[in-house]
Amino acid sequence: MPDSKIYDKAIDIIAKRRFDARINYENNYKNAEEKIPEIIEINRQLANTSLELFNIIKAGGINMDKRIEALKIHNLQAQQMVENLLMQNNFPRDYLNIKYSCNICSDTGFVQNSRCKCLQELISRLSVNMLNSHSQIKLCSFNTFNLDYYRNITSPEGTNCYESMSQILNYCMEYAHRFTLDSKSIFMLGNTGLGKTHLSLSIAEKVIEKGYNVLYDSIINYLRQIEKEHFGRDSTGADTLGLLLDADLIILDDLGSEHDTSFYVSIIYNIINTRLNKGLPTIINTNLTPQEIENKYEARLVSRLFAMYDYLKFMGNDIRHIKKRKGEF
Numbered sequence: 001m002p003d004s005k006i007y008d009k010a011i012d013i014i015a016k017r018r019f020d021a022r023i024n025y026e027n028n029y030k031n032a033e034e035k036i037p038e039i040i041e042i043n044r045q046l047a048n049t050s051l052e053l054f055n056i057i058k059a060g061g062i063n064m065d066k067r068i069e070a071l072k073i074h075n076l077q078a079q080q081m082v083e084n085l086l087m088q089n090n091f092p093r094d095y096l097n098i099k100y101s102c103n104i105c106s107d108t109g110f111v112q113n114s115r116c117k118c119l120q121e122l123i124s125r126l127s128v129n130m131l132n133s134h135s136q137i138k139l140c141s142f143n144t145f146n147l148d149y150y151r152n153i154t155s156p157e158g159t160n161c162y163e164s165m166s167q168i169l170n171y172c173m174e175y176a177h178r179f180t181l182d183s184k185s186i187f188m189l190g191n192t193g194l195g196k197t198h199l200s201l202s203i204a205e206k207v208i209e210k211g212y213n214v215l216y217d218s219i220i221n222y223l224r225q226i227e228k229e230h231f232g233r234d235s236t237g238a239d240t241l242g243l244l245l246d247a248d249l250i251i252l253d254d255l256g257s258e259h260d261t262s263f264y265v266s267i268i269y270n271i272i273n274t275r276l277n278k279g280l281p282t283i284i285n286t287n288l289t290p291q292e293i294e295n296k297y298e299a300r301l302v303s304r305l306f307a308m309y310d311y312l313k314f315m316g317n318d319i320r321h322i323k324k325r326k327g328e329f
């Protein structure tokens with residue numbers, strides 16, 4: 001979860017960028033002065049310019065503007081001479097310009113006391129990595145999803161579980177394979193231990209491989225974090241809600257495990273609705289029944305989930321339980 005460590009880390013990374021830029025600049029300077037000694041004298045003159053400028057302004061007088069203008073021209077000519085010398089000696093023209101990663105803030109992370117875009121982006125990127133590193137994303141993949149667990153089981157409604165789950169597996173593999181930002185949203189329902197989290201993480205793994213950014217966590221973790229940030233108990237500047245609204249794919253696991261507070265309900269609605277409006281895909285898992293979902297959530301949320309999402313009904317016997325019995329956990 002984003003915390004002050006992320007902010008500190010982002011500041012460290014930016015400080016390191018600034019440091020590297022300076023070191024690089026100083027090395028280039030040394031290098032250039034060694035190969036082209038004339039540059040030393042020109043630079044000494046250039047360094048005097050600001051002192052001269054100060055003296056002109058201090059002295060004032062009628063000709064001040066003209067003298068400043070002359071100084072500027074002189075300055076530009078000197079810079080031009082340095083550039084020419086550099087190029088004559090096979091250096092790039094901008095060899096002696098300090099090169100920051102971010103030209104907006106010169107790698108300070110701030111512009112007039114506000115966070116620069118580069119700092120904000122870094123915090124977001126670090127938050128995404130942090131969120132995913134908490135998950136079991138690496139443990140679940142399509143390769144380890146075994147259909148044998150569903151063999152010879154008929155659901156209470158009389159459906160062949162093996163066939164249904166084969167279709168679900170194929171659907172998920174196709175989904176991951178063909179994933180784009182226009183992909184549909186998925187609503188996975190079913191009792192505990194049937195593979196909902198396993199298949200969502202399998203999708204996540206493939207989609208991340210394709211270079212998309214994916215957020216996965218249980219909905220309750222996200223809501224708690226958003227609550228902390230919203231009510232000022234997290235001053236890191238992390239914006240979990242913003243990340244969830246913008247990520248290429250998000251997976252909200254265990255819908256229904258959260259408390260019924262109006263704050264939570266409004267956040268869930270906001271996420272679902274905003275992402276639908278933007279056309280961005282979302283995967284939601286729950287072990288609530290459709291009836292329980294209708295009872296727990298307001299109609300505008302329920303109707304979106306059932307009408308706009310592809311609906312996958314998981315069935316079979318609790319695999320967590322089977323694995324435990326076999327001593328596989």
Ligand SMILES: Nc1ncnc2c1ncn2[C@@H]1O[C@H](COP(=O)(O)OP(=O)(O)OP(=O)(O)O)[C@@H](O)[C@H]1O
Nearest residue numbers: 144145146191192193194195196197198287319320
């Ligand atoms: N078809 C499968 N093949 C192999 N392992 C599976 C399969 N389905 C589930 N598992 C494993 O069983 C355990 C429970 O599955 P999972 O967490 O995906 O269930 P779930 O449907 O998300 O349950 P819950 O509703 O309780 O969150 C996990 O360790 C998962 O890796």
Ligand SMILES: [Mg+2]
Nearest residue numbers: 196197253285
């Ligand atoms: Mg689960």
Ligand SMILES: [Zn+2]
Nearest residue numbers: 102105116118
């Ligand atoms: Zn910047």
